[in-house]
Amino acid sequence: MSLPLPETDDVTALRARLRGHVEPPSVRRTAEAPEVEDEPWESGPVRWEVSGRAATAVAVVLVLAVAVLGVLLWRGGPGDVVVLPDTAGLTTGAPGASAPAGAAPGTSSEGATPGGEAGEGTQAPGTPTLLVHVVGEVREPGVVRLPPGSRVGDAIEAAGGAKRTADLAALNLAAPVTDGEQVRVPKPGEVALTNPQSSGGDPAGSTGGAGGGALDLNTADAATLETLPGVGPVLAERIVSHRDQHGPFASVDALQDVSGIGPATFDRLRDLVRVG
Template sequence: MWLQLRCGVEPRTLAALTVVLIAAAVFAAVHFWSARPHSVRAPDPVNEAVGARASDPTPGAAGAPEPLPGPPPATGPGGHIVVDVSGKVRRPGIQQLPSGARVADAIRAAGGARPGVDLAGLNRARVLMDGEQIVVGAPTGPPATGGTGGAAAGGAGSGGSAAGPVSLNRATVEQLDTLPGVGPVLAQHIVDYRTQHGGFRSVDELREVTGIGDRRFADLQPLVGP
């Protein structure tokens, strides 16, 4: 009414001006309300969860370490190996050792070598395998052609087809079985005699093995060595 009387504004114009002022006031109120500061929620800590997952990986889960490919080590049950230590040791017999043990560990488990025994022919640093035999103090036989040196401590060579005589102190039952007139039973008797007496010192001792007579000894004498 004051504007209408003071400025001579018509009622229609006054109504339009009022609407504009109200709209401007509403726009300003909405603008200031939306621009007010908001409280922001802090993110959840994730370090502990990540550390827990890293310390306890689930087999087969993504990101979990997988075993390296390759053949498993030659060990016995429970991560142990069993070897037969014979010859000139204080306590010959079966010894149970942890996997990865060496020839020196087997000799130590058998009470050590007897005084005066020469260990130069043994590779004491070689890693043992489950089920093998170690003969301590056996005479060193002639090297077999084509064999792998140091492949066994007083055990077998690389094969029975190598040139030269078969070593009575190194040959396995299978290699002795290839000799003429020697079967699996007689080959086992030769190995048993070798184990009980600490090896063969000469070929003549072959006569003392059960099942070998004069005729069979004559056939074997040129084919074998100590």
């Protein structure tokens, strides 16, 4: 029978050593490992970090969305503005309404303005006009259109105005003109012819003296001769050249001696010319 050993430090150490040889390692580690207390989890503010690629992708998506929205708004915007014509002045069709002179569509009053070309433009249908033949010392000789009540001065202005060589003192610029009248603006020393509605009429019915307003073959220049029917620049020069070479015409019949004047042309000119 063994006696119990007294508990001393040496005995305790021996027991522990022997127990280490007998107990499994897991038990030994548990016994030897110090107890670690769980540390409480410290909470703090959460921070989200975005990478550079993600930021670029988001920016591209936003740009595309804005572009698509702009296209949709542009296509779906208000249509073209249609400007309606102003109908405030369209009253010419009303009873009693009258359009101003030259305001009718397709009409013009330029033919009656000073300096305008002879016969330029037409007046409204039904409007009476005067056709006056202006010859002599004017810038644009020919037939001009004038409104009723026009004067000799108006006819001269419609033919481009008088030249510097014109003798306006020989004319009555305030005299009224009639349809079919011829107004001849003379040079100094020439006879002024006005109001010869009928070239072969009574000489007393005109202010041009003998000849009833016919052109004098011995004094008319080429420009004046061109105002005769059927006489162009070439034929007018031939008449002047014949007069210079053979002297003044002795009679109207001598006009047939000019080259280019045949029987038909002479018949048209017989009553329109004279010799002084």
